[in-house]
Amino acid sequence: DTVLERSLMAVSRNAGKGEGEGPLGLLSNHAYAVLDVRSLPDSGHRLVLVRxxxxxxTFAGQWRKLSEMWKLHPTAEKAVGYVPDEGTGAFWMSFEELVQHMTTLHVCRIFPSNYHSLSVPSEWSSRSAGGxxxxxxxxxxxxxxxxxxxxSCKVVISVVQYDPKVPGRGHRTxxxxxxxxxxxxxxxxxxxxxxxxxLVTARADPRMGRETSVSARLQGGTLYFVVPYTSTEGSEGAFILRCYSPSMVELQRVPPPVVAEVxxxxxxxxxxxxxxxxxxxxNPQILMTSANCDVDCVVQLERTG
Structure with a gap:
């Protein structure tokens, strides 16, 4: 996927609440930047440089600072440019350790300058939190x-929620x-x-996090509907809908439906x-009329007792 080229990446270990020390000295619920990936030509070991x-x-993995692994594989130091430096927070770990102890790969996509992007603020509130x-x-x-x-092109669509850690906003994820x-x-x-x-072109199931995104190949001249939703009906929150496309894109907010209850x-x-x-x-009967125009209408019956 060319969209992923030159993207920023990070890994994290999700466990419990808060940031605490886990296996090999790795912090839980804490992001580590992925800086480099190398494969050693002599041994076939795959190493990942994270920071x-x-x-x-202090990282306590196989390829930690001054580990015996660097002595057992003397060509590795030159192959990866290893320097046992202090205070940078960077260290090499094996790919196997990364897969075993990290639970999430975060990708920050850097789109080309010729991409079109649109952002629309919105929210789930009261009647619009449909679940x-x-x-x-x-x-x-x-x-x-x-x-x-x-x-026709591939489009990236994201639902981004505000950072609840920012004081004064009062938002929750x-x-x-x-x-x-x-x-x-x-x-x-x-x-x-x-x-x-x-009719489903792309879908991302609800997940806890500030951003949920999908990639979808859309056909030119075809109408699509993008519908962000929460995991349960009535869950309220603010978000921004973002769209990135190599082609000209049109994104319009659909007016909320008129709801009448009897x-x-x-x-x-x-x-x-x-x-x-x-x-x-x-049986009870209800008369429905529209004001001089054709309308789309959905009728729902809900038992209350």
Missing amino acids: DPWGKG PPEEGGGWFRNPQFRLSVAT VPAGLVVLRARKGAAPVRAWEVSDD RSEWLGHYAGGRRPNPTWLK
Whole structure:
């Protein structure tokens, strides 16, 4: 994937809460920058150069500072440019140790200068926190965005939440995901009302973290809907939707749906049963009209008692 070329990378070990020392002196819930990757020509060992941004701590792995491994493989020092320096926070570790003890690979993509990018702030709040599609109900109430590209290309879409550590903002991070849906051919819906497998172009399930992203190949001239959602209905939070594309891209916020609620009940004379029961017409009935225009409409029935 050419998008990953020259990207910044980091690794971390997720365990419990807070930053604490784990195996080999590695800190948990703490990011280490990945600076270099080398394969030793003589032994075949694969080494990864990582750095603790704090510039302190002692790594206790196989290829730690002044380890016997450097003496057993004298060509390794020259091959990787190893210098047992103090105070930089950088150290070499075997690829096997990295896979065993690190749980997450973080990739910060650096897009070319000719890429088009758009950012739209939004939020899940009150009625717009519709939850995941699996819960049904009001999924369609989540914030939605119409997306199209001028020519077919691969697009990167991210949902970024604000840093809760920044004082004064009052934001909190919630597990978030997103789905990209293709509009049916020949249709021009106002918004997406349901998730159908044949229309899903890309999807990222909810995860706890400040950013959730997907890469999707979109067809030029085709309408898509981007729908960010939280792991549970009613979870509120602010976010920014970002889109990166090598082609001209159009991103529009879909107006929130108009929601009308009517409470009623089946009781006595008004419990008419189902068709073809002759008393069916006695069931509660609600009249719906639109103001001089065609509209997309979804009707939901929810039992409250």
